[in-house]
Amino acid sequence: MISNLPKGRQGGRSFTLSCSVRFEVYPFYNASGVAAPAPSPSPLPPAPAPAPTPAPETRSKGRSNKSIVIAIAITVPLGGVMVLLSLICCILRRKGKKMYEVIKGKSGAKELTTVESLQFDLAIIQVATNYFSHENKLGEGGFGEVFQGRLPNGQQIAVKRLSQRSKQGDEEFKNEILLVAKLQHRNLVRLLGFCLEGDEKLLVYEFVPNKSLDYFLFDPNKRRQLDWPLRYKIIFGIARVMLYLHEDSRLRIIHRDLKCSNILLDSExxxxxADFGMARIFEVDQTQANTNRIVGTYGYMSPEYAMHGEFSMKSDVYSFGILLLEIICGKKNNFYQDEYFAGYAWNQWRDGTPLAVLDPTIVDSYSRDEVLRCLHICLLCIQEDPALRPTMTTVVLMLSSNSINPPAPQHPAFFVQMKGLELDQSTKRTMPLLINGMSLTDFFPR
Structure with a gap:
């Protein structure tokens, strides 16, 4: 269409079907009639500039800070827990180590380890004994009280609760734990564990339902339950376990407090x-020891121990002899008819009437040969000179065989003729006399 416009003229027009064009050198249109042009659209806001890509060092620093924060958040609590566990372990290890040193220094047995696995929580024992209620109390002695209890698994236990006034101190407490834990015999009370928290010192044993031997033996009615076959069974069991302690266990043990109240009876x-707080360990080749601290029960102590602090396996043999005499006679080792009981038994033996000392409640069940043999063994065990007393090996052989002819016994230690309280002429030095259960002892300097 533009090509059809006239050239070389000052004006012109061109009309086509779709377009009309006119040009002149003068204005030829009405400016007011021309529609105002539509406003141009607002420009779009500029797009935000893309964030600059951080340099590699910046990215690495940000990630490192986050890692440090995470590491601190994990490490600090974990470290606190580890420190707390370490402190607890140190405390428990220190307790176990102290107890271990008591026996390690004496025995040198490399296989003995700490006893941490035997420790009970106080809360468990409190719940088991109903917080040491009076209804659960089994008995009481110089060491404290004994309570019956039941563990969460249903096992019955006996808990010895040592009082602060107990004669059995820390050393005896640790000694009993370590000794009984290492000894295994059917005639020993089994130690299950212990608790040492605050002022509490507790020993946890297997529960032995029939209490102690003295509970039956010294009660006029209950001792009727102990016929002679049962008494002989008890005598033989005690002899056998004493042989184990002296000769057959991994440690040579001197009990030092063998008596009726320390003999417990199970359901059969x-x-x-029981009660190894006073026990001592001997070396394999050791035969005797001395102490300045006399512990035990007067009446069961051998004279050399009560007067001079000398103890040995023969000291236990003496205590076994007194125990044997009490089982035969059904009476405590005290004065009888104005005479010291061992002296009374000796006089009856010497006068040919040994069965006069027999407990009347067993006259219908006793075996004459067994009673005479036991009484003979008893008098041999309580002789004054330790060298004349038999070993527990010999005692067990004499109890189990009729073919052994034991030697004639001499007068027992502490034998006193009660006429004017004069000593027997064969007694070479003053001996302790037991009056109403009290000891009046004339000691010689060492």
């Missing part, structure tokens, strides 16, 4: 020796 009336 089998004897079980």
């Amino acid at each position: 009336m089998n004897p079980k020796i």
Whole structure:
């Protein structure tokens, strides 16, 4: 269409079907009639500039800070827990180590380890004994009280609770734990564990339902339950376990406090020796020891121990002899008819009337040969000179065989003729006299 416009003129027009064009050198249109042009659209806001890409060092620093924060958040609590566990372990290890040193220094047994696995929580024992209620109390002695209890697994236990006034101190407490934990015999009370928290010192034993031998033996009615076959069974069981302690266990043990109240009876009336707080360990080749601290029970102590602090396996043999005499006679080792009981038994033996000392409640069940043999062994065990007393090996042989002819016994230690309280002429030095359960002892300097 533009090509059709006239050239070389000052004006012109061109009309086509779709377009009309006119040009002149003068204005030829009405400016007011021309529509105002539509406003141009607002420009779009500029797009935000893209964030600059951080340099590699910046990215690495940001990630490192986050890692440090995470590491601190994890490490600090974990470290606190580890420190707390370490402190607890140190405390428990220190307790176990102290107890271990008591026996390690004496025995040198490399296989003995700490006893941490035997420790009970106080809360468990409190719940088991109903917080040491009076209804659960089994008995009481110089060491404290004994309570019956039941563990969460249903096992029955006996808990010895040592009082602060107990004669059994820390050393005896640790000694008993370590000794009984290492000894295994059917006639020993089994130690299950212990608790040492604050002022509490507790020993946890297997429960032995029939209490102690003295509970039956010295009660006029209950001792009728102990016929002679049962008493002989108890005597043999005690002798056998004493042989184990002296000769057959991994450690040579001197009990030092063998007496009726330390012999417990299980459901089948089998004897079980308890209370090893006073026990001492001997080396394999050791035969005797001395102490300045006399512990035990007067009446069961051998004269050399009560007067001079000398103890040995023969000291236990003496205590076994007194225990044997009490079982035969059904009476405590005290004065009888104005005479010291061992002296009374000796006089009856010497006068040819040994069965006069027999407990009347067993006259219908006793075996004459067994009673005479036991009485003979008893008098041999309580002789004054330790060298004349038999070993527990010999005692067990004499109890189990009729073919052994034991030697004639001499007068027992502490034998006193009560006429004017004059000593027997064969007694070479002053001996302790037991009056109403009290000891009046004339000591010689060492």
